[in-house]
Amino acid sequence: MELFYAHSVEGNICLLDADESAHCVKVLRHRAGDPVDIIDGLGTLYHCRLVLDSSKGAEAEILEAEDNWGSHPYRLTIGCCPTKNNDRFEWFVEKATELGVDRIVPLIGDHSERKVYKTDRAARIALSATKQSLKARIPEIAEPVTVKDFLAQTPDQVGGDAPVMPGPDRASLRLIAYCFEDETHPRRSIVEALTEFGGRDVTVLIGPEGDFSKEEADKALAAGYIPVHLGLSRLRTETAAVTAVEAVYLNFIC
Amino acid sequence: MELFYAHSVEGNICLLDADESAHCVKVLRHRAGDPVDIIDGLGTLYHCRLVLDSSKGAEAEILEAEDNWGSHPYRLTIGCCPTKNNDRFEWFVEKATELGVDRIVPLIGDHSERKVYKTDRAARIALSATKQSLKARIPEIAEPVTVKDFLAQTPDQVGGDAPVMPGPDRASLRLIAYCFEDETHPRRSIVEALTEFGGRDVTVLIGPEGDFSKEEADKALAAGYIPVHLGLSRLRTETAAVTAVEAVYLNFIC
Numbered sequence: 188m189e190l191f192y193a194h195s196v197e198g199n200i201c202l203l204d205a206d207e208s209a210h211c212v213k214v215l216r217h218r219a220g221d222p223v224d225i226i227d228g229l230g231t232l233y234h235c236r237l238v239l240d241s242s243k244g245a246e247a248e249i250l251e252a253e254d255n256w257g258s259h260p261y262r263l264t265i266g267c268c269p270t271k272n273n274d275r276f277e278w279f280v281e282k283a284t285e286l287g288v289d290r291i292v293p294l295i296g297d298h299s300e301r302k303v304y305k306t307d308r309a310a311r312i313a314l315s316a317t318k319q320s321l322k323a324r325i326p327e328i329a330e331p332v333t334v335k336d337f338l339a340q341t342p343d344q345v346g347g348d349a350p351v352m353p354g355p356d357r358a359s360l361r362l363i364a365y366c367f368e369d370e371t372h373p374r375r376s377i378v379e380a381l382t383e384f385g386g387r388d389v390t391v392l393i394g395p396e397g398d399f400s401k402e403e404a405d406k407a408l409a410a411g412y413i414p415v416h417l418g419l420s421r422l423r424t425e426t427a428a429v430t431a432v433e434a435v436y437l438n439f440i441c
Numbered sequence: 442m443e444l445f446y447a448h449s450v451e452g453n454i455c456l457l458d459a460d461e462s463a464h465c466v467k468v469l470r471h472r473a474g475d476p477v478d479i480i481d482g483l484g485t486l487y488h489c490r491l492v493l494d495s496s497k498g499a500e501a502e503i504l505e506a507e508d509n510w511g512s513h514p515y516r517l518t519i520g521c522c523p524t525k526n527n528d529r530f531e532w533f534v535e536k537a538t539e540l541g542v543d544r545i546v547p548l549i550g551d552h553s554e555r556k557v558y559k560t561d562r563a564a565r566i567a568l569s570a571t572k573q574s575l576k577a578r579i580p581e582i583a584e585p586v587t588v589k590d591f592l593a594q595t596p597d598q599v600g601g602d603a604p605v606m607p608g609p610d611r612a613s614l615r616l617i618a619y620c621f622e623d624e625t626h627p628r629r630s631i632v633e634a635l636t637e638f639g640g641r642d643v644t645v646l647i648g649p650e651g652d653f654s655k656e657e658a659d660k661a662l663a664a665g666y667i668p669v670h671l672g673l674s675r676l677r678t679e680t681a682a683v684t685a686v687e688a689v690y691l692n693f694i695c
Contacts, residue, residue, distance in 0.1 A: 257674075259673065285674060285680050286684070287673075319675075319677070320674055320675045320676065322674075378691050378695045418695035419513065419541075419694045420513070420576075420694075421574045422539055422540070423574075426536055433687035434687075434691055437687065440673045441631060441670070441671060
């Protein structure tokens, strides 16, 4: 099944941008009248008929729509510090998209080697992985933000000051992969935390190669994040991030 | 912590090959008398003192040994058809090693696009990932074998003809990620199969981009393999293979 992405849907017409049009018309040689499947990137799959086979801006008429196509039964935000090697972070973006993630926030931590991150390549990878894995919603690749700003500026993400404990009455579960050396806050397993959790909204924070700073971890704790571990192995940043996605994915839909 | 690999241990002396010696002596500038940590690739970590700082063949005296260092509490064999794009399979080898795998068998399936696979690069990646993730045992990268030969020639791997059902009395769990279209053999979730399983020895077979042939799947079934699914998402071959490792890893040590 070949999917195309419509950057815009006007009435019952899906509009493809230059890249998608070239792929549809030049590479796959689709012509007006051909049936084509198009996603809007927001969760809907449209079964269409190509009406304008222009390789610069193809257009297709919507025959039928399927909402929440290829969706997953949870909402997952991963805040992760981009790795020094860009390929590793982009690989995480691809795998997380294939498995099922809603929002990826590149975090800049006190110990991050990479202090600047451009999201355009990751966004393209997320689009291509979304089509490849037959989903209709493209995960959001947020603009980079420092760990402290993420914790401070997004109260809806972190639940303000009230410590949030897991439980069936919780709407949202916030986890941080971090080990407090003083053991004042013993870590639980991410699997355990997910199993006890009754809700479907999960946020996981993954630090850089140099880990989060104690100050960042303390702020996360104050913001209601629960320290978790991802198992016994020492994992690279991008492997830890994928493991967090796998834990959520396997917990909810496997 | 920096680990070196000894290709051979003679008495109380660890011998490093040219690559490891160059890294130890030329790059990290270790000199005779320096303390160095060396793994034998078989599960033992040796705390040593460098006695010969040759960049062609360094030698270190063993002061103390730790068996089963960084080991995991399960035995996992992944039989996986190498992807058309080599990087993707090698990425799987790296991630599986970081998480914890014992044996990776490159399988050539009836529908494999890649019919030939050279293991040397994968073996180097497994060594480097073993050191990076602080383990002492390097997973075995087996020589490529066809799916049918793997099933036929390794009775110890596949339990002969007797169908093997999961349960606490089982010594070994054999799973194949495959969907029988006729639904005569409904698939169970890999998480479910692992949860019910009482043993620690697991083998999982992952097919090529074109999936296993019906004939291969039937032979696997006869050899005691249980059809499982890896969740709702459509995963690339290498993502499916990593997801299988993650499911085992998270089941046993998270």
